[in-house]
Every structure is written in C-alpha cells, then in structure tokens.
Amino acid sequence: MRELLASLAGRGVTVFMSSHVLTEVERMATRVGVVHRGRLVAELSAAELATRRRLEVGARDLAAAAAILRRAGYEPIRPPDPADHVLYLHDPRAIDGPDEIARRLVAGGAPPTRLVAVREDMESLFLSLTGDAGPVEDGPDTAGTGEAGSLESGGDAAAGVET
Numbered sequence: 001m002r003e004l005l006a007s008l009a010g011r012g013v014t015v016f017m018s019s020h021v022l023t024e025v026e027r028m029a030t031r032v033g034v035v036h037r038g039r040l041v042a043e044l045s046a047a048e049l050a051t052r053r054r055l056e057v058g059a060r061d062l063a064a065a066a067a068i069l070r071r072a073g074y075e076p077i078r079p080p081d082p083a084d085h086v087l088y089l090h091d092p093r094a095i096d097g098p099d100e101i102a103r104r105l106v107a108g109g110a111p112p113t114r115l116v117a118v119r120e121d122m123e124s125l126f127l128s129l130t131g132d133a134g135p136v137e138d139g140p141d142t143a144g145t146g147e148a149g150s151l152e153s154g155g156d157a158a159a160g161v162e163t
Contacts, residue, residue, distance in 0.1 A: 032044055056114060062087060074093075
C-alpha cells in the first residue's frame with residue numbers, strides 16, 4: 001500500500017487518507033492535519049513536524065510554576081497524562097533558553113525538577129492537541145488526578161501525500 005501511495009504521489013496525485021495509526025501517517029505524509037470532534041485543529045507539513053520541539057518543565061508545585069511562567073509571558077500546557085507531573089512549553093524562547101526558565105522558577109519559589117527539550121512526534125502532537133491536555137489553571141496542583149486523553153476521544157489524523 002505504501003508503494004502504491006508513493007507511486008501516485010510521484011505522478012503528482014494528491015492522496016487524502018485518514019488514520020489512527022500515527023506512525024504510518026508520520027512516515028508517509030507530506031502534510032498532516034489533525035481533526036478533533038469534526039474540526040481541523042492543526043495543519044502542518046512533514047518538515048514542520050520534524051522541527052517541532054517543546055521544553056518539558058517539572059516542579060514540585062506545578063500550579064505555582066505555571067503561574068510564574070504565565071506571568072513571564074509563556075503558555076504552559078499540561079500533558080495528556082497528568083501523572084507525568086510536567087508542563088510543556090512550545091515557545092522557542094523557552095526551548096532555546098531553559099536557563100531563563102530555571103532562573104524565573106527559582107526566583108518565584110518553584111524551582112524546576114526537570115528541564116528537557118524534546119522533539120515531538122506525531123503521537124505526542126496529536127495527544128497534546130486532542131487529549132485532556134490544555135492550559136494549566138492557577139490553583140491547587142492536581143497532578144495525577146485528571147484523565148489522560150485517548151485516541152477514542154473523537155480525534156483522527158488526516159494526512160495528505162502529495163508532491
């Protein structure tokens with residue numbers, strides 16, 4: 001099947017496919033769209049996906065860390081699995097300057113326990129867009145009490161293979 005799709009793309013034919021097998025989507029597609037609950041929530045090229053990164057920030061008090069980061073102009077996101085006990089930052093300033101993030105967190109009283117730059121794959125992108133991940137609210141730290149998003153949450157990855 002992959003060979004047929006590649007052959008069609010080589011002849012200038014655009015192929016639209018919908019799949020929950022995200023590794024196949026990532027392997028074959030030149031453009032990817034993520035549809036969740038009937039709405040297109042993201043569209044990007046394979047090259048854009050390959051360069052997509054995030055900074056994972058851990059702290060004992062995630063709510064305090066999120067508030068500090070938000071006041072500094074960042075948008076912390078809780079991952080789909082709250083048991084991870086981290087925040088995601090997609091801002092290039094954070095990814096390229098983790099020392100500044102650490103400085104702000106220490107100064108604000110929520111020192112980091114983890115600062116790691118990670119390349120996102122199709123699955124982590126999909127889950128961050130369609131799971132229960134979302135902006136972290138100020139208030140008590142609720143890590144470990146939420147539910148993780150799942151592929152059954154009504155989302156699908158749509159991919160176009162084109163030249």
